[in-house]
Amino acid sequence: MTTYRDAIRESIRDALTRDDRVFLMGEDVGRYGGAFAVSLGLLEEFGESRIRDTPLSEAGFVGAGIGAALGGMRPIVEIMTVNFSLLALDQILNSAASILHMSGGQFNVPLVIRMTTGAGRQLAAQHSHSLECFYAHIPGLRVLAPATLADARGMLWTALEDPDPVVIFEHGTLYNLEGELPSDAGVVDIHSAAVRRPGTDVTLITYGGSLPTCLSAAEALAAEGISAEVIDLRVLRPMDDETVYESVCRTHRAIAVDEGWRSVGLTAEMAARVSENCFYDLDAPIGRVATVEVPIPYAKHLEQAALPGCQRIVDAARQAVGVHG
Amino acid sequence: MTTYRDAIRESIRDALTRDDRVFLMGEDVGRYGGAFAVSLGLLEEFGESRIRDTPLSEAGFVGAGIGAALGGMRPIVEIMTVNFSLLALDQILNSAASILHMSGGQFNVPLVIRMTTGAGRQLAAQHSHSLECFYAHIPGLRVLAPATLADARGMLWTALEDPDPVVIFEHGTLYNLEGELPSDAGVVDIHSAAVRRPGTDVTLITYGGSLPTCLSAAEALAAEGISAEVIDLRVLRPMDDETVYESVCRTHRAIAVDEGWRSVGLTAEMAARVSENCFYDLDAPIGRVATVEVPIPYAKHLEQAALPGCQRIVDAARQAVGVHG
Amino acid sequence: MTRKARGQTGSVEVASPSLVDLYAQMLRIRRFEERCAQLYSAERIRGFVHLYIGQEAVAAGLLANLTEEDAVVATYREHGHALARGVPMPAVMAEMFGRLEGACRGRGGSMHLFHAPTRFYGGNAIVGAGLPLAVGLALADSMQGRRRVTACFFGEGAMAEGAFHEAMNLAALWRLPVLFCCENNHYAMGTALDRSQSQVNLAVKAAAYEIPAWTCDGMDVTAVWEAARRAIAIIRGGGGPVFLEAATFRFRAHSMYDPDRYRDKSEIDHWKERDPLLLCGQLIHESGVATWEDLASIDASVCTEVDDAVAYADAGSLESVEDLTTFVLTPARA
Amino acid sequence: MTRKARGQTGSVEVASPSLVDLYAQMLRIRRFEERCAQLYSAERIRGFVHLYIGQEAVAAGLLANLTEEDAVVATYREHGHALARGVPMPAVMAEMFGRLEGACRGRGGSMHLFHAPTRFYGGNAIVGAGLPLAVGLALADSMQGRRRVTACFFGEGAMAEGAFHEAMNLAALWRLPVLFCCENNHYAMGTALDRSQSQVNLAVKAAAYEIPAWTCDGMDVTAVWEAARRAIAIIRGGGGPVFLEAATFRFRAHSMYDPDRYRDKSEIDHWKERDPLLLCGQLIHESGVATWEDLASIDASVCTEVDDAVAYADAGSLESVEDLTTFVLTPARA
Numbered sequence A, B: 001m002t003t004y005r006d007a008i009r010e011s012i013r014d015a016l017t018r019d020d021r022v023f024l025m026g027e028d029v030g031r032y033g034g035a036f037a038v039s040l041g042l043l044e045e046f047g048e049s050r051i052r053d054t055p056l057s058e059a060g061f062v063g064a065g066i067g068a069a070l071g072g073m074r075p076i077v078e079i080m081t082v083n084f085s086l087l088a089l090d091q092i093l094n095s096a097a098s099i100l101h102m103s104g105g106q107f108n109v110p111l112v113i114r115m116t117t118g119a120g121r122q123l124a125a126q127h128s129h130s131l132e133c134f135y136a137h138i139p140g141l142r143v144l145a146p147a148t149l150a151d152a153r154g155m156l157w158t159a160l161e162d163p164d165p166v167v168i169f170e171h172g173t174l175y176n177l178e179g180e181l182p183s184d185a186g187v188v189d190i191h192s193a194a195v196r197r198p199g200t201d202v203t204l205i206t207y208g209g210s211l212p213t214c215l216s217a218a219e220a221l222a223a224e225g226i227s228a229e230v231i232d233l234r235v236l237r238p239m240d241d242e243t244v245y246e247s248v249c250r251t252h253r254a255i256a257v258d259e260g261w262r263s264v265g266l267t268a269e270m271a272a273r274v275s276e277n278c279f280y281d282l283d284a285p286i287g288r289v290a291t292v293e294v295p296i297p298y299a300k301h302l303e304q305a306a307l308p309g310c311q312r313i314v315d316a317a318r319q320a321v322g323v324h325g
Numbered sequence C, D: 001m002t003r004k005a006r007g008q009t010g011s012v013e014v015a016s017p018s019l020v021d022l023y024a025q026m027l028r029i030r031r032f033e034e035r036c037a038q039l040y041s042a043e044r045i046r047g048f049v050h051l052y053i054g055q056e057a058v059a060a061g062l063l064a065n066l067t068e069e070d071a072v073v074a075t076y077r078e079h080g081h082a083l084a085r086g087v088p089m090p091a092v093m094a095e096m097f098g099r100l101e102g103a104c105r106g107r108g109g110s111m112h113l114f115h116a117p118t119r120f121y122g123g124n125a126i127v128g129a130g131l132p133l134a135v136g137l138a139l140a141d142s143m144q145g146r147r148r149v150t151a152c153f154f155g156e157g158a159m160a161e162g163a164f165h166e167a168m169n170l171a172a173l174w175r176l177p178v179l180f181c182c183e184n185n186h187y188a189m190g191t192a193l194d195r196s197q198s199q200v201n202l203a204v205k206a207a208a209y210e211i212p213a214w215t216c217d218g219m220d221v222t223a224v225w226e227a228a229r230r231a232i233a234i235i236r237g238g239g240g241p242v243f244l245e246a247a248t249f250r251f252r253a254h255s256m257y258d259p260d261r262y263r264d265k266s267e268i269d270h271w272k273e274r275d276p277l278l279l280c281g282q283l284i285h286e287s288g289v290a291t292w293e294d295l296a297s298i299d300a301s302v303c304t305e306v307d308d309a310v311a312y313a314d315a316g317s318l319e320s321v322e323d324l325t326t327f328v329l330t331p332a333r334a
């Protein structure tokens, strides 16, 4: 048995062992062991230079990661959470994502940025964001969202072999996810979406922290005789359309599920693509289950009411297949 | 005859005259007269305190604007261009947009932020962004995009009367737009979209700098006997759905047009809403004409190829109505 | 603590608090937070909770210098500042219980205490982000010709953020009435000051902005009170912003999630010898202004206040889920 | 200018350039940009163009101290740095013409010159954003045990940005080999230094990060060369970063769009009396290392170089529109 947290730690350890250009940098990744204990023990194993604690300077150390990548290193920069990543967004968009193109192909930026995302732990408005949609909008980035142990273990490896900047989102509620992982688990592709549960009546399109919720929703729907297929996008940019279209053209119905806010978020892109490309195969409008557009409140009952829960997904799927009850 | 630039200057002058809590703050708004000459002459008229030049400190002076609003002022903060606004995005999202809610309704933030947006002047990757979609995603903000002289003149006034933060996007190519404006032009509503050209065959949904392009496209389409209705969203958050749905349910076809990048941008939201709500009235998939997903190149021919031009809109409309050639 | 403000223009005087007042204030914070820790283990309080225990002298000593008209901007470690500023304890506890009766109707929680009646502007949980807000509040005062002060609290770790740099420059450039109070508790989560900043003399760093800056003993409430009094005299006198470092230490972990692996017990014990309550208690004893019995009875009444706050929070109600989206945008008054 | 680097570990020596070399370098920049201004009016060059005229001594004097292995990070006002670093003039001119033959295939333009062979890392047009990049380049060198230096240029206006603060602290904390060169031309667009920063003594501000910092005469190329030589000796010796302010002035407007309303002609004229080419020419004349005739013939050959660059750019081709989206993500090598 291993956990999502351990799988990420193992993949970082692997990378550090495999390639001396790799190092981990971020706030409290060393002495503290990582705000979510992901890098616990790595300082003792690899030392201060390669497990590099930084000051509170998101723009500064992300920019330094970009420069180090330009200088031949393979930095893994940890931004403690997506909530603080806005302070580094200019560096990520205007430098990391743009330098290859601005330089006419002269300079790649082989940088990997990891950050925790998501709500659900009563951390209130400033610590509960899901801003994957901002990063998924930016040309020049590859954006990943591991939702399984295998992806937690493998995506970082593949990302480090990518010559361009890769942003990896780890949902805070997944760190304690447990399961078996083959000891030889390794690279995974970072191009395609995956069908996590096959179904015939409706397709639930999601990723990251919402995957477990969609799987339980599919379970609940099965109990009512509704067969839901669950797709894990895995890669938020560039998105793999084929897997999604193939599914929706079979099921003729789709629900886009995301923990981000609804408007101009990822469910909008999922819905827009599917309705554009599966137009003549759709039997119902695509449902969107996203977070209610409110700064996430602290009180548990209000936070839960804001987030896309199993019930809202079930209801949306029922409506899509025309079952009301 | 007046210009879009003059209309904005007049509305700022009005506000400064009307309400002594109003002041304008930003980089080079004073001595320089504004990077786009919007505030030219205001320093001489209102003095250094109310036409306040700031250091290069986007996070600092936007945050100071939020604090000044909390302290009873009605600041107009100018961020020179949207390209630099990422440096202040944390302040805008985590403070300006969140404080009313986090405080349980105790503190409003009556702040107006103005910024120039858009490409088309060969300013290359770091100076050609259209990031309206980031702001349109944020609960707690009202986001406006004046595309006409009347809106340039009136939206700021209404925005200043709003108790909550309002972000206004001025497209760089509109400043020299000329036309007549009644001397008593004043407040306009900041809730609804507007039909800028009536039509029957297809609806072009757009805003800001793409409005003129869509109007020319409609003109070109008319010449081929295709009647295009052009809708100016005006308000990007919260969006006015009724005007759009009413139109699309009449035309049965829609094209979403935006100068932002395509994926997870505003055309996605427009397309998702329309396909969800006008599903049974649509005769064709909703077309999306947006900027090609590439950092904007400097070379004119490449930049033009990246931006949504009249021709691409015409082609998309033709395809929607089933005319090919 | 008695406060009086002689209007907006005349000179502003704040009566010196008695040692006993300051002791009582610190004790209110200490007992309140000890209870919070228990209630967190009992899962009555959730989310992130950052205890102030060990640093009480800073909030108590500094805030005793403010008038009702002044403003306060704090961080996510702000229970102490809220209580010392005068936010009612029941409202703070109810907020941490997520109750409608909480200071923010349960929407903010421990990290986001706001309170209009005392001009308490958060409860800001993005490190460094509060500083520009404080600059803006002071800008509003200076543009309106009001002689108010805005006190802004932050940790030494926040001084590495760009927001610190931009805010200090703006405040100094515009000579704004801000008291920047850096609570140097020597750690930013697990990162010690000398591993996060090239300049460990924080007053030197602040002085580079042409801002008067000095350090005080953050464990001695009288030292903090005196240092803040000096600073506020300069600020109210139109001398622009002042930077005050209070050298202190947090006795507890960074947050309830923190196993505190990065500090030696010996280091913590060493600082506990200078527990602000201990030092103040001794001072009171030596100066004879009160007896140990007096202090014990203060403790008793403080414990009652805490009990009442918990009872109030307990009896509180929950905001209706229908109201989830209120306070996002203000409905247009038709 | 002759450069030699004795590998990665041995001591690195850069032969002193002759006065005439430095003069020629500055003249290349001056004549190149004078032509750019004409070509802009002729609409052969578009977008934003920021001329360096008046500041040539800084790039010429400082960069003469670098070896091929060192790196350079500059701003949007970087024609001079690119040329002095050794980016071929035709490639720079072709870039401004938006040609495939340009340094960046026409994708970058005036504000985004990049050149791998000379380790020229832009051409960064977000003010302050280049500093963290320079820190990272130096971090890579220090982690790999290379004795390279990264020279980072920025304006005095950039020092108000949070990015400056964060980068200075990181470089000092980690003792990284960065030469931070602030070109203080006294204005940030229309904003004079004393209206943008509370601390106008920039070296004092930099020293607060525990970084050795001093000022040099940015109009005297020998003074810049000497000051940079000292700085680089410290950096290569493992002394960590150094901050160098070069006091200078731009003779032209901020950009081709700028009507330059905010500066008195008298102020500009005053600085023009210390035109770096004038000063250097006089020095050459006094020291007798060359005659006015020699300098005139240098001018002639520089003008030919500029003509050739324009001809090259003119004859250049355009990237095919089919290739618009190349260089966004690198295609997976199948």
Ligand SMILES: Cc1ncc(C[n+]2csc(CCOP(=O)(O)OP(=O)(O)O)c2C)c(N)n1
Pocket (backbone or CB within 6 Å): A027, A056, A058, A080, A084, A087, C077, C125, C126, C127, C128, C154, C155, C156, C157, C158, C159, C185, C187, C188, C189, C254
């Ligand atoms: C911008 C940002 N980065 C990171 C964090 C996570 N975080 C919360 S508190 C903290 C340490 C702050 O230390 P300091 O400023 O010294 O205040 P203290 O907690 O010691 O009172 C960190 C890293 C955050 N909240 N905001």
Ligand SMILES: Cc1ncc(C[n+]2csc(CCOP(=O)(O)OP(=O)(O)O)c2C)c(N)n1
Pocket (backbone or CB within 6 Å): B027, B056, B058, B080, B084, B087, D077, D125, D126, D127, D128, D154, D155, D156, D157, D158, D159, D185, D187, D188, D189, D254
């Ligand atoms: C973050 C950011 N804000 C604003 C601008 C617009 N801008 C470009 S150059 C400039 C002035 C910079 O002054 P300084 O740093 O002194 O450099 P100089 O132009 O004098 O060489 C400004 C405000 C920008 N490019 N980036």
Ligand SMILES: [Mg+2]
Pocket (backbone or CB within 6 Å): C155, C156, C157, C183, C184, C185, C186, C187, C188, C189
């Ligand atoms: Mg601290």
Ligand SMILES: [Mg+2]
Pocket (backbone or CB within 6 Å): D155, D156, D157, D183, D184, D185, D186, D187, D188, D189
């Ligand atoms: Mg300058």
